Amino acid sequence: METTARSPDPPRDLAGTPRGSALGRRSPQVVGPPLRLLEYPAVTVTNRNFASADLAAWDRCYLSPPMSTLLDRPPLAEGDFVEDDNRSAIDPVPAATLDGQPFFLSVKGVGSAIDPFAHRPLDRARAADLSDDPDTKARLAEPVAAPGGLITGELWLRGSPYGGQGLPHALTALRVSERAELTDLNGFRIAPVVKVALLPPELERRLRSVYWYRRYRDRFVQELRLVPSNVRFYFHGRKTVGSDVGHVFDLFGIDSAAKAHRFQTNFVRSGLALLTLFARTMEYDPRKDRYHGLDFWDVWLDKDAVIAPDGTAYFVDLEGVDVVRVDALDVGEKLDDQMFRSLYEFMFAYEQIDAERARRFGEAGSRRRRFEALLDEALRDDRYLQLKTEGRSVVLRLRAGQSDERLNYAFPLVDHARGEL
Numbered sequence: 001m002e003t004t005a006r007s008p009d010p011p012r013d014l015a016g017t018p019r020g021s022a023l024g025r026r027s028p029q030v031v032g033p034p035l036r037l038l039e040y041p042a043v044t045v046t047n048r049n050f051a052s053a054d055l056a057a058w059d060r061c062y063l064s065p066p067m068s069t070l071l072d073r074p075p076l077a078e079g080d081f082v083e084d085d086n087r088s089a090i091d092p093v094p095a096a097t098l099d100g101q102p103f104f105l106s107v108k109g110v111g112s113a114i115d116p117f118a119h120r121p122l123d124r125a126r127a128a129d130l131s132d133d134p135d136t137k138a139r140l141a142e143p144v145a146a147p148g149g150l151i152t153g154e155l156w157l158r159g160s161p162y163g164g165q166g167l168p169h170a171l172t173a174l175r176v177s178e179r180a181e182l183t184d185l186n187g188f189r190i191a192p193v194v195k196v197a198l199l200p201p202e203l204e205r206r207l208r209s210v211y212w213y214r215r216y217r218d219r220f221v222q223e224l225r226l227v228p229s230n231v232r233f234y235f236h237g238r239k240t241v242g243s244d245v246g247h248v249f250d251l252f253g254i255d256s257a258a259k260a261h262r263f264q265t266n267f268v269r270s271g272l273a274l275l276t277l278f279a280r281t282m283e284y285d286p287r288k289d290r291y292h293g294l295d296f297w298d299v300w301l302d303k304d305a306v307i308a309p310d311g312t313a314y315f316v317d318l319e320g321v322d323v324v325r326v327d328a329l330d331v332g333e334k335l336d337d338q339m340f341r342s343l344y345e346f347m348f349a350y351e352q353i354d355a356e357r358a359r360r361f362g363e364a365g366s367r368r369r370r371f372e373a374l375l376d377e378a379l380r381d382d383r384y385l386q387l388k389t390e391g392r393s394v395v396l397r398l399r400a401g402q403s404d405e406r407l408n409y410a411f412p413l414v415d416h417a418r419g420e421l
Contacts, residue, residue: 064148
């Protein structure tokens with residue numbers, strides 16, 4: 001298969017700042033199993049926040065070599081990616097500087113190499129067995145030079161084809177991305193979807209024939225998004241904060257107590273923003289006496305957020321973030337539910353980071369006192385949350401700029417023993 005060489009120059013800095021020396025070279029901080037992807041032209045929908053950037057080079061879809069025979073055209077280029085999670089890939093060459101650090105192109109929906117219903121690989125032979133289309137079967141029998149994952153036509157997770165991404169989910173992620181100022185949604189940090197790429201119709205038709213039980217019936221797409229790393233909290237990564245925090249410290253160059261402190265502070269600041277998304281986005285509807293704001297659905301911190309080299313946590317899989325409407329009397333319950341739903345994942349990751357800091361650079365007082373000090377520093381400039389000491393407890397209070405007394409909310413974060421007072 002002949003392809004043109006991949007340009008060594010990524011698209012210009014999407015943030016509009018001058019290129020740093022790191023842009024244009026592979027980053028040592030993006031590691032994982034290699035993936036070869038082929039680039040084909042695609043119709044795309046662009047995030048309006050990035051409309052002024054020159055993104056013509058990303059009017060592409062990215063397919064594995066095993067899928068190349070399902071199209072009747074050669075690829076425009078090919079590139080070396082690494083595994084991002086089960087159905088995504090990340091380009092290790094920085095594409096932009098956002099928030100003062102490199103961000104990378106991550107493509108969601110490049111295929112999966114794992115059979116969802118059996119302990120075996122999902123390869124071309126298995127896909128051919130599943131297809132009811134003679135033409136697709138014949139194309140999947142043609143030899144290819146390299147391995148890779150496959151997109152199928154099986155309906156998966158309510159709104160996606162297995163191994164790929166569906167248009168309804170991608171548009172949800174795009175809407176959330178457009179509400180943010182690049183990566184910042186009132187303190188809730190996101191990995192923004194820059195483009196949604198539609199797969200070619202002839203490829204969709206052939207993929208739709210490869211399924212186990214239920215066909216996916218909407219458009220097949222890919223999300224082209226910007227991520228600061230591929231280090232997840234615990235799941236969907238070979239090296240995560242939960243599975244190998246020492247590797248994360250080495251990867252991000254955390255080699256002093258001062259750097260570890262900054263990393264922890266940024267993690268706590270961004271982590272609490274992840275736990276209070278509804279409070280940060282809620283608006284009042286006086287006609288119905290209710291509030292609406294953003295909440296999570298079928299997404300979790302342990303697998304759907306990544307951590308940047310500076311410790312900031314960014315939510316990546318935005319397809320499960322959408323608007324919910326809550327009666328005014330039930331707002332407190334919604335805030336409590338959102339906090340408790342993800343508090344364990346946040347605290348688990350924090351505990352791994354703090355233990356590694358102590359192991360490398362020495363202990364610094366009691367666990368609860370240190371956490372309280374980090375909370376105080378991290379939330380000092382947060383316009384939605386503030387800390388209050390109430391007896392022996394350190395309490396998180398909502399400060400959402402609303403005068404409604406029904407929004408009074410307090411959540412205990414630390415309970416001190418008598419000797420710690």
